[in-house]
Amino acid sequence: MKKQIAVLPGDGIGKEVTKGAVDVLQAIGDRFGHQFEFAYGHIGGVAYEVTGSPLPDETVELCKQSDAVLLGAVGGPKYDTLPVHLRPERGLLKIRKELDLYANLRPTTFYASLADSSPLRKEIIQDVDMLMVRELTGGLYFGKPSERRTVDEKEAVVDTLFYKREEMLRVIELAFQLADKRGKKVTSVDKANVLESSRMWREVAEEVAKRYPEVKLEHMLVDNAAMQLIKNPKSFDVVVTENLFGDILSDEASVLTGSLGMLPSSSLSENGPYLYEPIHGSAPDIEGKNIANPLAAILSAAMMLRVSFGLEEEAAAVEKAVDEVLNAGLRTKDILSEGKKAVSTSEMVAEVKACI
Amino acid sequence: MKKQIAVLPGDGIGKEVTKGAVDVLQAIGDRFGHQFEFAYGHIGGVAYEVTGSPLPDETVELCKQSDAVLLGAVGGPKYDTLPVHLRPERGLLKIRKELDLYANLRPTTFYASLADSSPLRKEIIQDVDMLMVRELTGGLYFGKPSERRTVDEKEAVVDTLFYKREEMLRVIELAFQLADKRGKKVTSVDKANVLESSRMWREVAEEVAKRYPEVKLEHMLVDNAAMQLIKNPKSFDVVVTENLFGDILSDEASVLTGSLGMLPSSSLSENGPYLYEPIHGSAPDIEGKNIANPLAAILSAAMMLRVSFGLEEEAAAVEKAVDEVLNAGLRTKDILSEGKKAVSTSEMVAEVKACI
Numbered sequence: 243m244k245k246q247i248a249v250l251p252g253d254g255i256g257k258e259v260t261k262g263a264v265d266v267l268q269a270i271g272d273r274f275g276h277q278f279e280f281a282y283g284h285i286g287g288v289a290y291e292v293t294g295s296p297l298p299d300e301t302v303e304l305c306k307q308s309d310a311v312l313l314g315a316v317g318g319p320k321y322d323t324l325p326v327h328l329r330p331e332r333g334l335l336k337i338r339k340e341l342d343l344y345a346n347l348r349p350t351t352f353y354a355s356l357a358d359s360s361p362l363r364k365e366i367i368q369d370v371d372m373l374m375v376r377e378l379t380g381g382l383y384f385g386k387p388s389e390r391r392t393v394d395e396k397e398a399v400v401d402t403l404f405y406k407r408e409e410m411l412r413v414i415e416l417a418f419q420l421a422d423k424r425g426k427k428v429t430s431v432d433k434a435n436v437l438e439s440s441r442m443w444r445e446v447a448e449e450v451a452k453r454y455p456e457v458k459l460e461h462m463l464v465d466n467a468a469m470q471l472i473k474n475p476k477s478f479d480v481v482v483t484e485n486l487f488g489d490i491l492s493d494e495a496s497v498l499t500g501s502l503g504m505l506p507s508s509s510l511s512e513n514g515p516y517l518y519e520p521i522h523g524s525a526p527d528i529e530g531k532n533i534a535n536p537l538a539a540i541l542s543a544a545m546m547l548r549v550s551f552g553l554e555e556e557a558a559a560v561e562k563a564v565d566e567v568l569n570a571g572l573r574t575k576d577i578l579s580e581g582k583k584a585v586s587t588s589e590m591v592a593e594v595k596a597c598i
Numbered sequence: 599m600k601k602q603i604a605v606l607p608g609d610g611i612g613k614e615v616t617k618g619a620v621d622v623l624q625a626i627g628d629r630f631g632h633q634f635e636f637a638y639g640h641i642g643g644v645a646y647e648v649t650g651s652p653l654p655d656e657t658v659e660l661c662k663q664s665d666a667v668l669l670g671a672v673g674g675p676k677y678d679t680l681p682v683h684l685r686p687e688r689g690l691l692k693i694r695k696e697l698d699l700y701a702n703l704r705p706t707t708f709y710a711s712l713a714d715s716s717p718l719r720k721e722i723i724q725d726v727d728m729l730m731v732r733e734l735t736g737g738l739y740f741g742k743p744s745e746r747r748t749v750d751e752k753e754a755v756v757d758t759l760f761y762k763r764e765e766m767l768r769v770i771e772l773a774f775q776l777a778d779k780r781g782k783k784v785t786s787v788d789k790a791n792v793l794e795s796s797r798m799w800r801e802v803a804e805e806v807a808k809r810y811p812e813v814k815l816e817h818m819l820v821d822n823a824a825m826q827l828i829k830n831p832k833s834f835d836v837v838v839t840e841n842l843f844g845d846i847l848s849d850e851a852s853v854l855t856g857s858l859g860m861l862p863s864s865s866l867s868e869n870g871p872y873l874y875e876p877i878h879g880s881a882p883d884i885e886g887k888n889i890a891n892p893l894a895a896i897l898s899a900a901m902m903l904r905v906s907f908g909l910e911e912e913a914a915a916v917e918k919a920v921d922e923v924l925n926a927g928l929r930t931k932d933i934l935s936e937g938k939k940a941v942s943t944s945e946m947v948a949e950v951k952a953c954i
């Protein structure tokens with residue numbers, strides 16, 4: 243198989259972790275006889291520095307011509323003083339829009355070998371297996387107006403939460419499809435007791451549920467969901483919600499198992515290419531120190547193999563390699579615990595490759 | 599001292615827990631020689647059933663004429679089919695508007711005696727002492743338009759996040775005042791990388807901070823806050839945020855210590871009366887069973903004594919009584935753990951009274 247992968251390292255540790263993922267993909271290519279071509283593009287703060295824009299047109303073009311996109315991370319305090327439209331995160335928001343990435347998928351996986359890193363008690367977090375599906379193109383993120391105003395001669399401000407029904411439909415439909423292949427339960431999160439958009443969301447969820455008689459639909463208010471994720475994370479299978487609730491809840495979910503540095507994500511569109519990225523941020527404080535955890539980026543590459551290229555065996559080989567290095571007791575600093583062996587980013591990558 | 603207290607039991611267990619709080623207030627009145635008069639009003643589902651409105655004008659009038667308001671809880675599944683404007687939670691939203699309750703204060707307190715009930719590891723949650731300050735009158739809760747629309751011949755929906763600058767100012771100012779008397783740190787939570795309203799929020803926070811040179815101001819994005827509350831709850835002192843973020847984060851914070859059934863809250867206005875209520879909901883599944891935990895309502899009454907009436911000694915007497923029954927090993931079902939004695943709602947109330 244021959245595939246072109248757009249690699250957008252971005253800022254901070256993005257460069258180090260995507261390099262690790264690329265190395266592992268190359269090892270997979272060698273072993274299974276695939277040809278992966280890597281084409282690099284700029285995004286985020288570094289893109290602004292080089293091109294004057296956090297997402298130059300060349301990068302968008304590159305992604306559109308590729309079979310999949312691998313992203314590192316964007317952002318850093320040195321860009322905080324830039325005008326809003328030039329900040330690194332604008333690059334991220336823009337690429338979502340440009341590629342019409344409407345669904346962000348984040349599995350929360352429990353690693354028995356990392357149980358000690360979880361802030362939660364073991365009996366609460368053990369065997370959690372949840373998939374968060376976040377709508378990515380609508381809501382407060384892109385709604386207009388978003389502006390300062392003068393109301394009754396006083397300073398005021400307005401942001402707009404806007405959704406088309408069809409935007410809700412496609413992401414909720416996806417959540418049901420995914421649940422049908424997993425635990426057969428969808429938790430749809432909204433704030434229907436306050437928001438009109440949430441009431442429409444609930445209607446759409448009910449409508450989709452009719453087409454999936456084997457999948458159980460549960461509605462949950464966002465404030466309650468924020469509680470249940472901590473009290474009873476095992477009760478979730480697939481969670482689906484709108485953009486900003488998804489931003490908050492998926493970050494909340496990501497720290498439950500204590501393995502944030504291990505968690506991959508994918509963002510899907512209707513016609514591809516899909517985008518894969520680790521959940522963690524750019525961590526500028528540890529940039530260039532060769533201590534970042536490359537496993538989330540490597541597992542994002544595994545997701546790419548499975549979802550974009552249909553290479554199940556290859557994806558499983560990556561995941562198995564990661565399990566093996568963890569079982570061998572190797573740990574980057576973020577997941578280090580007593581009795582385990584500390585390794586650098588590059589050592590971790592080399593060990594994973596050695597298992598492939 | 600003579601005071602009139604409006605009591606709004608509301609739905610579900612609201613009646614049982616406010617009764618417990620009233621009993622305790624009476625005991626305090628007897629011991630310290632105060633005269634508390636209790637005037638009852640309807641709110642929520644029961645108000646709708648009796649008067650056709652979730653917040654009848656009589657209740658608003660009653661509250662306005664009283665020195666403080668004690669609320670139980672509102673809501674229940676049997677009201678889910680009512681049109682939105684008649685649902686129980688409308689009563690809650692309306693009383694906030696009518697009394698101009700602009701700040702909801704929720705302490706998250708660690709009870710050593712309840713450490714086993716926390717979903718978090720003891721070393722993470724021990725000695726947490728955080729105060730969440732939530733703006734209560736603006737944001738997506740009351741912004742207009744909030745309606746269905748047809749856009750490009752397609753069904754769509756819009757909600758509006760609206761704030762006046764002065765609404766931000768008064769609640770952030772309050773947060774700094776409170777922090778100045780506590781840990782001298784304010785964490786202001788926003789989504790300034792996406793929302794214009796959050797950028798104004800951040801400016802206002804900076805402006806207020808200048809007047810409190812001894813209080814440290816930290817800005818935190820809401821998604822990060824959702825993570826840090828779990829990973830590092832001890833790092834917070836006073837947290838201040840807008841209405842919907844506050845709804846989500848304060849519920850998240852409320853389950854950290856495992857003592858949701860113990861947590862009081864207060865809602866403040868510029869000129870009073872203030873409203874006090876337990877954080878927990880109406881729990882219709884256990885209504886009338888005499889098993890609800892009355893301590894959150896009782897501790898809300900203690901807050902009332904301190905904040906609305908300036909009765910510090912009396913407030914401390916209630917809190918000490920609660921500590922004593924906990925130390926004696928008495929527990930309602932929600933906080934029961936091995937080796938402790940299960941008691942009913944009314945037994946718990948009687949035991950607290952006996953300690954006063």
Ligand SMILES: CC(C)[C@H](C(=O)O)[C@@H](O)C(=O)O
Pocket residue numbers: 331334335489791792821
């Ligand atoms: C950087 C920011 C705009 C972005 C978001 O809020 O979507 C990030 O938090 C994320 O979740 O990918």
Ligand SMILES: CC(C)[C@H](C(=O)O)[C@@H](O)C(=O)O
Pocket residue numbers: 435436465687690691845
């Ligand atoms: C019932 C609901 C409208 C309310 C809110 O969202 O404010 C509740 O969740 C709360 O926090 O008091």
